[in-house]
Amino acid sequence: MANKVRANKNGHKVSSTLRLTVAQALVKYLQVQYSERDGQSHRLIAGMFGIFGHGNVAGLGQALFEYGQDLPYYQPFNEQSMVHTASAYARAKLRMSTYACTASIGPGSTNMLTGAAASTINRLPVLLLPSDYYVTRHQGHVLQQLEHPISADVSVNDAFRPLSRFFDRVSRPEQLLTALPEAMRVLTDPVETGSVTISLPQDVQAHAYDFPAHFFAPHTWRIERRQPDAQRIQEAVALLKEAKRPLIIAGGGVHYAEAWDELQAFAERFGIPVGETFSGKGSLRKESTLTLGGLGVTGTPAAGRIAAEADLVIAIGTRLTDFTTGSRGAFNDANVKFIGINIAGFDAYKLGALPIVADAREALRVLHAAAEAAGIKPSKDYLKKVANVKAEWDRTVKGSIYQQVPGEAMSQGQVIGVLNKQAKAGDTVVAAAGGPPGDLHKLWDATGDRKLQIEFGFSCMGYEIPAGLGVRLAQPDGEVYVVVGDGTYLMNPTELVTANQEHLKVTVVVVENHGYQVIRQLQMNRAGRSFGTEFRARDAKTNRLEAEYVPIDFAKNAESMGAKTWHVFTEKELGKALTEARKYQGVSVIVAEIEKHRYVPGSGVFWDVASAEVTEDPVTQELRKAYEEDRAKFQRLLY
Ligand SMILES: Cc1ncc(C[n+]2csc(CCOP(=O)(O)OP(=O)(O)O)c2C)c(N)n1
Numbered sequence: 120m121a122n123k124v125r126a127n128k129n130g131h132k133v134s135s136t137l138r139l140t141v142a143q144a145l146v147k148y149l150q151v152q153y154s155e156r157d158g159q160s161h162r163l164i165a166g167m168f169g170i171f172g173h174g175n176v177a178g179l180g181q182a183l184f185e186y187g188q189d190l191p192y193y194q195p196f197n198e199q200s201m202v203h204t205a206s207a208y209a210r211a212k213l214r215m216s217t218y219a220c221t222a223s224i225g226p227g228s229t230n231m232l233t234g235a236a237a238s239t240i241n242r243l244p245v246l247l248l249p250s251d252y253y254v255t256r257h258q259g260h261v262l263q264q265l266e267h268p269i270s271a272d273v274s275v276n277d278a279f280r281p282l283s284r285f286f287d288r289v290s291r292p293e294q295l296l297t298a299l300p301e302a303m304r305v306l307t308d309p310v311e312t313g314s315v316t317i318s319l320p321q322d323v324q325a326h327a328y329d330f331p332a333h334f335f336a337p338h339t340w341r342i343e344r345r346q347p348d349a350q351r352i353q354e355a356v357a358l359l360k361e362a363k364r365p366l367i368i369a370g371g372g373v374h375y376a377e378a379w380d381e382l383q384a385f386a387e388r389f390g391i392p393v394g395e396t397f398s399g400k401g402s403l404r405k406e407s408t409l410t411l412g413g414l415g416v417t418g419t420p421a422a423g424r425i426a427a428e429a430d431l432v433i434a435i436g437t438r439l440t441d442f443t444t445g446s447r448g449a450f451n452d453a454n455v456k457f458i459g460i461n462i463a464g465f466d467a468y469k470l471g472a473l474p475i476v477a478d479a480r481e482a483l484r485v486l487h488a489a490a491e492a493a494g495i496k497p498s499k500d501y502l503k504k505v506a507n508v509k510a511e512w513d514r515t516v517k518g519s520i521y522q523q524v525p526g527e528a529m530s531q532g533q534v535i536g537v538l539n540k541q542a543k544a545g546d547t548v549v550a551a552a553g554g555p556p557g558d559l560h561k562l563w564d565a566t567g568d569r570k571l572q573i574e575f576g577f578s579c580m581g582y583e584i585p586a587g588l589g590v591r592l593a594q595p596d597g598e599v600y601v602v603v604g605d606g607t608y609l610m611n612p613t614e615l616v617t618a619n620q621e622h623l624k625v626t627v628v629v630v631e632n633h634g635y636q637v638i639r640q641l642q643m644n645r646a647g648r649s650f651g652t653e654f655r656a657r658d659a660k661t662n663r664l665e666a667e668y669v670p671i672d673f674a675k676n677a678e679s680m681g682a683k684t685w686h687v688f689t690e691k692e693l694g695k696a697l698t699e700a701r702k703y704q705g706v707s708v709i710v711a712e713i714e715k716h717r718y719v720p721g722s723g724v725f726w727d728v729a730s731a732e733v734t735e736d737p738v739t740q741e742l743r744k745a746y747e748e749d750r751a752k753f754q755r756l757l758y
C-alpha cells in the first residue's frame with residue numbers, strides 16, 4: 120500500500136491517497152464506521168460473515184486476510200443463515216450495529232435473497248455484498264452466469280433490488296466513494312433501514328485505485344430522534360379526551376426507540392391497557408395489570424376482547440400486519456379511531472390513523488405531558504374490566520394450558536410453561552416459524568427482562584438457529600434459547616457448526632411433533648383434510664403420504680454437529696435438561712417430544728385465510744360457509 124501525497128503545479132499538497140483494491144478499501148472503510156444515539160457509540164459493522172467461491176476469494180477473501188484484523192471474519196454454512204445471524208444481531212443491538220455478508224457469484228449470492236427479504240421486511244439493517252460477473256467481459260460467459268438473451272447487463276443479483284432498501288453495483292473502483300456512504304446512511308436511518316446490497320463484480324473487487332486517504336477516517340452516523348409535530352399532539356389529546364376504552368398496541372418500534380419506561384409511565388398514568396405485537400413483546404417491562412400480553416390472531420383472548428371493544432387504538436411502532444389487526448377484523452367498535460405513532464409516515468397513516476410521525480420515545484414524552492395538561496384521567500370502571508379480563512386469561516393458562524392431559528405427551532404450551540419457569544432476567548428466546556412463535560406470543564412472560572426475539576415479519580423457517588447465534592454475539596450474558604419446530608430444524612440446522620466453531624453458548628429446543636403441525640391445524644380449519652403436512656411415508660394404496668410417521672433422530676443429527684443433546688418426553692425431564700444446559704458452556708440441543716395435535720387455545724381473533732369457494736367436498740363446503748360468516752362478522756374495511 121503506497122501512501123501518496125500529490126502536489127499540484129503550484130507545489131501545494133492536494134490530497135494523500137491510498138492505493139488499494141476495491142475489496143481492501145471496503146474492508147478498511149467498514150472498520151471505521153460508527154453509529155451513535157443519545158451519546159452512545161457503537162461499531163456499525165461488527166464483522167463480516169462469508170462463504171468464499173471464485174467470485175470473492177481473490178477479492179474480499181484476500182482483503183480480509185490482509186486488512187481485516189479489525190473486522191473479524193465468521194464462517195457460516197449457508198449464505199441464507201449468515202444474513203439471519205446479522206439481522207438477529209442487529210435486532211438485539213437495537214439496530215445500532217450489524218454485520219456484513221459476502222457471498223460468491225451466482226448461487227452463493229442468490230442464497231442470500233431470502234435473508235435479504237427477511238431483513239428488509241423486519242426493518243433490520245444488514246450489509247450484503249453479493250459477488251457479480253466480470254465487468255470487463257474479456258472472459259466471455261463465466262461459470263454460474265445467467266445469460267439473459269435480451270438484457271446483457273442483467274445478473275442474478277438484480278433479484279436483490281426489490282428486496283433491498285438500497286442497491287448499487289460497483290463496476291468501477293471510484294464508485295465506492297459514493298456507494299459506501301449512501302449504504303451507511305440507509306443502514307442507520309430508522310425509516311429506511313433494511314437490507315443494503317452492494318453488488319461487487321469479481322474482477323472489480325481486485326482492481327486497484329488511489330483512494331483519498333480521508334475516505335478511511337473514522338465516521339460516525341448519528342441516529343436522530345425525530346420530534347412530534349405539536350399540532351398532531353393536540354389532535355391526539357382531543358381523541359384521548361373522548362376515549363372511553365383506549366388501547367395501546369406496542370410494536371417493535373418501542374424497543375428500537377428504547378421507549379419502555381415512557382410507555383409504562385404513559386399507560387399507567389392514563390389507564391390504558393397494552394397489547395404487544397410479535398416484535399413488540401416485552402415492551403412493558405414491569406408486570407402491570409395493564410399488560411394484556413400478545414395481541415392479535417395469536418395473542419391472548421384477553422387482548423382480543425379488549426381490542427374488539429376499544430374505541431381508540433394507539434398503535435406505536437407497529438406495521439399493523441394482518442396478525443395484529445386480525446385481517447382488519449380485530450376492532451369491532453363502530454366508531455373506533457386510531458392514532459399511529461411511528462417514525463415512518465408509511466406506517467403512521469395506516470388504518471386511517473391520526474399520524475404522529477416521530478420517534479416513539481419522544482412522541483410518548485410529549486403526548487404524556489400534553490395529556491396531563493389536558494387533565495386526562497384513567498377510568499376506574501375500564502381498569503376494573505381490563506383487570507378482570509386479564510385475570511380470567513391467567514386462570515386459563517394456569518388451570519388448563521399448563522396441565523398435563525392424561526394419556527398424552529406433553530403439549531407445546533407445557534414446554535413454554537417450563538421455559539417460562541426456568542428463564543431468568545437477561546435470557547432471550549428466539550422463534551420465527553411454525554407453532555412456536557404464536558404460542559410464545561401468547562404465553563411467554565416477557566416481564567422482568569426475559570427477552571423475546573420473534574421474527575414474524577417474514578416468519579422464515581430456518582431463521583431460528585442462525586438468529587440464536589446473532590443474539591449470542593450481541594449479548595454475552597444470559598441464556599439464548601432457540602425454540603424451533605422439527606420441520607424447521609430439518610430445513611436449516613447447520614449453523615450449529617458455526618456455533619461450535621465460535622464457542623457460542625446456545626440452547627436449541629427442538630419441538631418434535633412429526634409434522635408441519637401448525638399448518639395442519641390451519642388446513643383442518645379451512646380445508647378439513649390432512650394432506651402433505653405430516654412427516655409420513657407413502658401409502659401404497661392411496662399413493663399419498665399418509666402411512667406411518669418416518670423416524671428421524673434429531674438428537675443424533677445435532678450430536679453429529681458437536682452439540683450436547685437430550686431427548687425428553689415430560690415436563691420434569693425438560694426442566695432437568697434445561698438446568699443442565701444452563702450449566703453447559705457449549706451448544707445444547709434438547710429434543711422435546713410433544714402431542715402432535717394438541718394446540719394452545721386460540722385468541723378468538725379472525726384471520727383471513729379463505730377456504731375453497733367451490734368444492735365437491737362437503738367437509739370443505741361447511742368450512743367455507745363458516746369462513747364467509749366469520750368474514751362478514753369481523754372484517755370491516757378501514758382506510
Ligand atoms: C421458508 C418457509 N417455508 C414455508 C413456510 C410456511 N410454514 C409456516 S409454518 C410451517 C411448518 C413448520 O413446521 P415445524 O417447524 O415442524 O413447526 P410446527 O408447525 O410443527 O409447530 C410452514 C411450512 C415458512 N414459514 N417458511
Ligand SMILES: [Mg+2]
Pocket residue numbers: 553604605606630631632633634635636
Ligand atoms: Mg413440527
